[in-house]
Amino acid sequence: MATERPDLAAMLYPLVRELIALELPILAAHEVSMWGYSVLSTLDDTPVRTQAALAQAIGADKSRIIGTLDELQQAGLIDRTPDPDDRRVRLLSITAQGRRVRRAVRKDIQAREESVLTALSPADRKTFIRLLVEIRNAKDS
Amino acid sequence: MATERPDLAAMLYPLVRELIALELPILAAHEVSMWGYSVLSTLDDTPVRTQAALAQAIGADKSRIIGTLDELQQAGLIDRTPDPDDRRVRLLSITAQGRRVRRAVRKDIQAREESVLTALSPADRKTFIRLLVEIRNAKDS
DNA sequence: GCACATCATATGCGGGCGCCTATCGTTTCG
DNA sequence: CGAAACGATAGGCGCCCGCATATGATGTGC
Numbered sequence: 001m002a003t004e005r006p007d008l009a010a011m012l013y014p015l016v017r018e019l020i021a022l023e024l025p026i027l028a029a030h031e032v033s034m035w036g037y038s039v040l041s042t043l044d045d046t047p048v049r050t051q052a053a054l055a056q057a058i059g060a061d062k063s064r065i066i067g068t069l070d071e072l073q074q075a076g077l078i079d080r081t082p083d084p085d086d087r088r089v090r091l092l093s094i095t096a097q098g099r100r101v102r103r104a105v106r107k108d109i110q111a112r113e114e115s116v117l118t119a120l121s122p123a124d125r126k127t128f129i130r131l132l133v134e135i136r137n138a139k140d141s
Numbered sequence: 142m143a144t145e146r147p148d149l150a151a152m153l154y155p156l157v158r159e160l161i162a163l164e165l166p167i168l169a170a171h172e173v174s175m176w177g178y179s180v181l182s183t184l185d186d187t188p189v190r191t192q193a194a195l196a197q198a199i200g201a202d203k204s205r206i207i208g209t210l211d212e213l214q215q216a217g218l219i220d221r222t223p224d225p226d227d228r229r230v231r232l233l234s235i236t237a238q239g240r241r242v243r244r245a246v247r248k249d250i251q252a253r254e255e256s257v258l259t260a261l262s263p264a265d266r267k268t269f270i271r272l273l274v275e276i277r278n279a280k281d282s
Numbered sequence: 283g284c285a286c287a288t289c290a291t292a293t294g295c296g297g298g299c300g301c302c303t304a305t306c307g308t309t310t311c312g
Numbered sequence: 313c314g315a316a317a318c319g320a321t322a323g324g325c326g327c328c329c330g331c332a333t334a335t336g337a338t339g340t341g342c
Binding site: 287304 | 313314315316317318319320321322323324325326327328329330331332333334335336337338339340341342
């Protein structure tokens, strides 16, 4: 029988809350919303063709993503150009400036986020992150 | 320099989403809300004196917790008795039936939740959970 | 060619949550 | 005693989200 332990969600949820609270001021300082940052990260890492695909990738509703894209485009962080092959589609791409912003935000976030893992030894911290990356990479397939 | 990796939140958040989606039908089957289950778990593990303290413990707003407590009390899962020493306070405690429900729900949840960790080997899965427990226990202090 | 699917976009609805305020009973402290 | 603090409760406000739906432009298959 498994030893008694809290549910995974009961342990992960407070962690996520803490991380979000940590990120909000950083995002605000860079004048990007959480969704905006999420979009920039996705576009920077993996090219996405349609907006619907992007919405699904970041777990957002396709009707709610439009405002975010408008803001990002207005700020010059992404481009939305009509696809010559399928003129219904707007091809999404991150601009050089968008990339810069994304990297700057990520740098700030990652500089602080390990503070939620202070309970772990440096070695355990590395292990924890490695396992998380493994889980995430497996989902992509 | 640290190797490039996604933010912790970007990896943890989808995991939490997946877990919540997994839990919802289970909670519904046992006729408990997510907040209700959270309350039962907290009361079962660590005695909490005031409702405000409980709200803080589960990260809920104190004005939103009352309805949840009403439901739990009505269902006979918790007791709310006035504290003889301080008649402003309602002492909260889980009932025997509440304990049964909590355990049943937890059993069902834990039976399914490791499915989100299928990317990990059994050994890595154990390690991951162990590290999570360590993080959580450190927060209690 | 025409019906149907697809994509981006816009809008409205309902629910839940955080936050803030008010009230009432009670306790504590000066 | 009187003022301030505290706990439980209640209600309202504004925000954001998921969901459903509409529409207009376009593409695809029969």
